[in-house]
Amino acid sequence: METLTNNGTAFVTNINYNEKGQRLLIEYGNNTSTEYQYDPNTFRLNRLKTLRTGNSSTLQDLNYTYDPVGNIVEINDNAQETTLYNNAPVEPRKKFTYDALYRILSGNGRELIGLAQASSGGYSADSIGAADTHAVHKYTQQYEYDELGNITKLTHTTPTSSLNWTRNYVYDTATNRLLKHDVNQTLPDYQYDAHGNITQMPHLPAMAWSFKDELKEVTLNAGGDKAYYVYDASGNRALKVVVKGNIREERYYLGDYEVYRKFVSNSLHTERSTVHVSDDKKKIALLEKQTVPEGSLTPNSSLVTRYQYDDHLGSASLELNENADIISYEEYHPFGTTSYLKHNTNISQKCYKYVGKERDEETGLYYYGARYYAAWLCRFVSVDPLQHKYPYY
Template sequence: GEAGCRVQYPEPRLYQYSGSTRPQDAYNSAVNQWRPKLNACLPPWQSQANGWNSYRAQHAAWATQQQQYQTALADYNQRLAQYNTAQATYNQQLAQYHTALAAYNQAVAASQPVLDSVWTYDGSGNVLSITDGIDASYNRSFGYDGLDRLTVATAPAGNGWGNGTLHYDGNGNLTRQAFGNWSIDYGYDTTQQLKTVSGGRNYQLSYDSSGNVTSRGDGLLYQYDAAGNLRWANKGVSSQIEYRYDSAGTRVLSQGNGINRLEFTGADGLLYQEINLTTGAVKDFIYHGRTKLADIEGATTTWYHSDPLGSPLAATDQNGLLLWHTPYHPYGAGIVAATDKNTQWFTGKPYENKVGLYYYGARWYDPVLGRFMAMDPVDWKASNPIHSFGRYTYANNNPLRYVDPDG
């Protein structure tokens, strides 16, 4: 892999809980959260004096230090029940039969709600409906087959897609998606590789010997390194984008076709900082758990308001004004084009707009097709025997219930 560096974290320590020993970070994770130290990774001209920033729960200085503090409440078994930021209050309530979010409400200054959504689940944890308390055009309902694969997705026209159906073959491959007047059909060869897509997209797919998609017949070409990382995507020399990775296979640099971006990703797979090497602009990302809470670029802070999957549905500025609001198709394709500098969208993953793919870590993902661009590096699993046959499948064909953390 390419030479690079990783961000630094405090060393974990052990603590006692209910008679058993469990690891704990070198801070009290119920009280403090830390942004990882980046100084060791930055060149001398880009290093910053304050590599560490703390976010302390229940801090009296909240009103005057809105970018540095947040408060949080946990329920009796330490699951997050509510947390507050400078721009929002997040409430999470557990479903009766499943440890998933049954209610997910977010508001800016309470009297000016940005999001107000209620998610309902069946006994297996599948999402049955999303009800929007502000705008009914964002309501959704869903249905599943006996293997818990998403087969029905209904939403109003406009901010939705109308009546939607999804179909699969016996190996878990998508064979058809139909949403309102838009549909695509999939064609596979005898080795179960996707070869053709017709309808709303028209593709002729080609692969290398490792099963990585090298072209889709739309002019874009993809080249991979020996480890299976996407190294180049291009429509000719002038539009070529090159990606470089560190020794652990994590992307650290993107260059070409107007992109010149250095990235610092933590061992947890979260992107903590981007540096525009052309302008010198530095953007830091702040998280609560694995969900992006805000980004800070210079004197500008943008707050993100996400769904239970980690997909940002809205953003507000530091004054609480709504910047954009966007929904998603079930497999992650955007419906409303948000004219914003945000680069992390479906499930909070980085989206490369010029190639139309999400970077999930080990693999890249096509949200229109609902498939990865490469085979799963993990072979058939006894713990997941039914869904392991689809080597390009995303999230067991249940994108509202599961999130792939690393590709």
Template sequence: MTQVTQSGAGVDDKRVDFAYDAIGQFEAISRYSDLAGTSSVVSSAYDYDQLNRLKRLSHSNSTGEVAFYDFAYDAANRITQITDVDGSSDYSYNARNELIGADHTDGSNPDESYDYDANGNRVSSSLHGSGYVTGANNQLLSDGIYTYEYDKEGNLIRQTEIVTGIVRNLTWDYLNRLVRVVDVDSAGSEVMRVEYTYDIVGRRIAKSVDSDGAGNAAAQTLRFVYDRDHVLMEFDGASSVPNMRYLYGPQIDQIIAQQDGMGITLWMLSDHLGTVKDLVDDAGNLVNHRTFDSYGNLVVQSDDSFSSRYGFTGREFDEETGLHYYRARYYDGQTGRFIG
């Protein structure tokens, strides 16, 4: 694919051009807010070393760089340093190539350290404590903050906060798809309920969020329309007018732009993992810069009024549960584990 466009009723014109090197790696991506390619938003440039490893990724508007990433590697091709607009991050690994340290010069991003057992299970984390207990089948039983219980299929069915006694009950269908999440306080009152609906091929086509459970607030439903495996449009409740439209590139989960029902377009600028770190407007101006830790948890953002559900590795984040939706599975960035 060398070009993708978006146009039609209810959506502003957009065009994105893709250029590749001789072995098919991205060389440049050019984004435009028109079909003619005259109104430039942001362009991206990719540089590689002699081993075809990404050496530098930069995103630039008409006045200069909006974001950049410089990479250093060790002899095992592991990333040892990333330098970006926030400073430098140095990464260290053990003999099994597991991440054991991430030291950041950016003061708003805490340093990270991790320890693992012989099977690769996390036993301590500088961000989340050292109370990890692993049981049979390498299942996490406790991380010192929560205790965890599973069904016979290995799906997480109960998470209990140790200090408060708040319980999260998770329900899975016969295809091991998560269909319900209910939070219950220590008095037994339901304080949140989320329900998910899937189509015949397993795509999540709706989620209903009751933010106060048994309270008076009505549940809010969000429906999804797909183009193959990507969400093309979102609808609120029974509305026939999209409240969000999306544009994607040729790679899986390569989200390029989103436009809401008010006509506001945000362009997504990602890092080497596809994580959406920066959002810019149609003029290429930075409107929100986001920082994530190594396991995908949002640390800080500059302006959350310009937001997107898409974040770590380009996947959807469900704010109501704190889980990342990876189609067939849900991921918990706090524990660094898939929950089913």
């Protein structure tokens, strides 16, 4: 593939490849381009650089360093500036260490203080929003494992002692199911159904699963707010409904087309449609059109184009509009929680984030298609679908 158009609009104008079929250059329809550089011996990605072609300003410049077996040990984003916190430099750099089994032992980087999460709270749906770009400090996360590979301890350390915390994971010795993420936890234990799907979490009183191990209903709080999920015959999510008091939110999934509707007291308050534009490798852009903003019908509302620029994992790191203006920029902790975020508050927050998957704001879970993932726990909340095919493994 060399170009990509949709309804006459060019979203990709050129793609160059090397002899291995790896991308060397992709030029977008908003006058930006991304260059890829690889190690000539291993063909590992060494550098990923995104530029505004009009003025050659650098928007993304990820430089990768590997250990001898190919684990990433350092990522530098030279497009970002070094800041200060308590007179100490905070660099746009991530570092990782691994054990002899190549499990990650530690990861460090930079973190917005407002996004630091304590261990006992689990997840707060309101913790991620438009961020103060100046309150940034360093963080280190360290991981310990049992002999089966389960994380037994997660330690989060920062220069601000009040934001340091530790999660101690407690498992059922017979099933390896997580029971608590703190030995002194006063919140309810994690509960499971017979298949091993989580049916209760500290912040979610009840989770109901279908016979296909599809999450179909979640009680969001003690007040009885609910989320409902419907799937098509192929197992892909087709509808999501969130009910909170007199507010009902609906999101319909029709292939590469989505419709979001918000009702207040059964009256349509907001409607927004989204078209996903993808090539054979990744998501290129999201085309967003809000037809009913704040209760007013505006059928000729303007279109917002959200170009997606990812990292080596496919995580949505940078979003630009059709004029190459920044919509959002995001960084992640090693297992997918948000560590750094800048966002244009005049535009809706993105839903597709870590490894390009949709994050459900109502639960904090990532929807991976066959399973749901709790990034703050570093584990999935439902059984591996392959267990039906390989029950003895």
